[in-house]
Amino acid sequence: MTAKNITWHQGISYEERISLRGQKGYTLWFTGLSGSGKSTIACALEELLLKKKYSVYRLDGDNIRFGLNKDLGFSEDDRNENIRRISEVSKLFADSCAISITSFISPYLKERNNARLLHEEVGLPFIEIFVDAPLHIVEERDPKGLYKKARAGEIKEFTGISAPYEKPVNPEIHIKSDENTIEESVDIIYKYLLDKKLL
Numbered sequence: 362m363t364a365k366n367i368t369w370h371q372g373i374s375y376e377e378r379i380s381l382r383g384q385k386g387y388t389l390w391f392t393g394l395s396g397s398g399k400s401t402i403a404c405a406l407e408e409l410l411l412k413k414k415y416s417v418y419r420l421d422g423d424n425i426r427f428g429l430n431k432d433l434g435f436s437e438d439d440r441n442e443n444i445r446r447i448s449e450v451s452k453l454f455a456d457s458c459a460i461s462i463t464s465f466i467s468p469y470l471k472e473r474n475n476a477r478l479l480h481e482e483v484g485l486p487f488i489e490i491f492v493d494a495p496l497h498i499v500e501e502r503d504p505k506g507l508y509k510k511a512r513a514g515e516i517k518e519f520t521g522i523s524a525p526y527e528k529p530v531n532p533e534i535h536i537k538s539d540e541n542t543i544e545e546s547v548d549i550i551y552k553y554l555l556d557k558k559l560l
């Protein structure tokens with residue numbers, strides 16, 4: 362059931378908030394296979410920005426599934442609901458003039474595009490960061506032993522093995538984590554933000 366009889370209350374605008382806070386808010390949307398390095402790179406970037414005194418917060422797939430999204434599994438519908446909710450949460454952080462970093466596999470193009478639209482329709486920047494690594498590399502890394510379990514059939518609908526991953530078509534930033542070190546990847550993102558006057 363959807364709510365009726367509700368009215369949007371217009372408070373302080375994003376532009377006013379930027380001038381009062383002195384920082385732009387936006388979403389850095391990481392996407393990629395499990396083990397591609399999203400959380401590792403996002404965490405290092407978050408630390409760098411925090412040390413430079415920016416207001417920044419990271420929403421991480423595994424962590425969010427312990428709380429806000431603990432009612433969701435890994436079917437296509439559940440993943441889409443996972444991403445829909447996080448798109449809304451990230452938009453709120455961005456609107457509050459924080460740098461919101463999301464780190465979710467987010468395997469479906471349509472849901473990632475919806476996340477982008479949700480931001481861009483209200484003038485909030487949305488930067489998609491594709492953390493790309495071939496399946497054989499992430500399977501070798503297998504930091505949580507999940508690929509092994511997926512290959513053995515112990516985990517169903519595992520992204521890259523038994524569930525799809527739709528690659529971004531035109532991401533703002535394309536990182537190849539089998540070629541770039543963690544430090545290089547952070548540097549690529551940092552320079553992009555400087556170049557776009559987002560820092």
Ligand SMILES: Nc1ncnc2c1ncn2[C@@H]1O[C@H](COP(=O)(O)OP(=O)(O)OP(=O)(O)O)[C@@H](O)[C@H]1O
Nearest residue numbers: 394395396397398399400401502504538541542543
């Ligand atoms: N160049 C690299 N960039 C990023 N991570 C790397 C790199 N080389 C090796 N790694 C390692 O790969 C692993 C990536 O795991 P990480 O949890 O960051 O991936 P993820 O994409 O967030 O996965 P998940 O979706 O399962 O959370 C880490 O153990 C990290 O140390």
Ligand SMILES: Nc1ncnc2c1ncn2[C@@H]1O[C@H](COP(=O)(O)OS(=O)(=O)O)[C@@H](O)[C@H]1O
Nearest residue numbers: 395422435440443465466467468517518519520
């Ligand atoms: N079937 C599965 N497919 C992918 N990741 C899984 C699966 N089961 C457990 N996981 C764990 O859940 C994390 C992925 O969660 P999300 O990023 O929240 O996924 S998403 O597809 O809905 O975006 C992975 O880091 C992995 O540790």
